[in-house]
Amino acid sequence: MTQFQGSHILSVNQLDLEAVEKVFSVATRMTPYALRQKRTTVLDGAVLGNLFFEPSTRTRVSFASAFNLLGGRVNETVGMASSSLSKGESLYDTARVLSSYSDVIAMRHPDSFSVSEFAKGSRVPVINGGDGANEHPTQALLDLFTIQKELAAGGRDISGMNIAMVGDLKFGRTVHSLSRLLCMYKDVSFTLVSPKELAMPDSVISDIENAGHKITITDQLEGNLDRADILYLTRIQEERFPSQEEANKYRGKFRLNQSIYTQHCKSNTVIMHPLPRDSREQANELDNDLNDHPNLAIFRQADNGLLIRMALFALTLGVDAQLEQYERPV
């Protein structure tokens, strides 16, 4: 099994099924702490370096909250302009220095493979919070955890399911990481819906095919959702396009609203989205008229991010077995 303690978490390719199940088991044990029903100070005295060189709401704040809920403290760097990276300092030097100030580092950066580059200089574990269009491993873990829980609630399983991934599959790093995690299961059918120019990268397609899964690739939403157990929507990743005009060509092509859902999906199709959803009129890939639908899992998905990130800190810092010993009154 993947060794967590003292290790970087840079890619889902590092993980095997046993490791994923270990993360899920520790994440489940984190529930009473995340819900503030219990309190632990298992990471008292530990410091998280939370380095976000690209905008984020969920990932940045849930990493920080997860560390705080385990009793640790957080040092944040937000935005490239507030870092000496903007003066030409290398990722390696930045990592060498900041890893002396931290016990673990979470990092997001706009360039693919930059977090791995940074990790080469770090003396403490580095967790990838998203590197360009490449990967978002902690999002994929929370997505898979959500899929497992949502399907289990209806007596279904990941093996044998159909997942429809819709939107910008080229630049959407969450679908790259999630697809690779799904390669560890059996008989998953993928329906990949995107404009041809924003199709899933060939390397991910090869991984899915090599796992023996069935893939349907299409640029049409309607008529391709009727078998989906999971409908995973993504926004057009405008920050990866050369211009707004280029991104605008693809906005609004695929939209889900109550009417389309009712007409084209099974009654038990679970709706997911890594968020943020683009709520601007010209995009609106997931309409607010589904906000109260019981199958809309997007906020349960975001809540699960806290559990997964608490678990990853406990595992990488080797304190998962000691949680209860450090319990304090609420």
Ligand code: CP
């Ligand atoms: N899902 C996700 O990565 O959200 P943020 O960009 O807000 O962190």
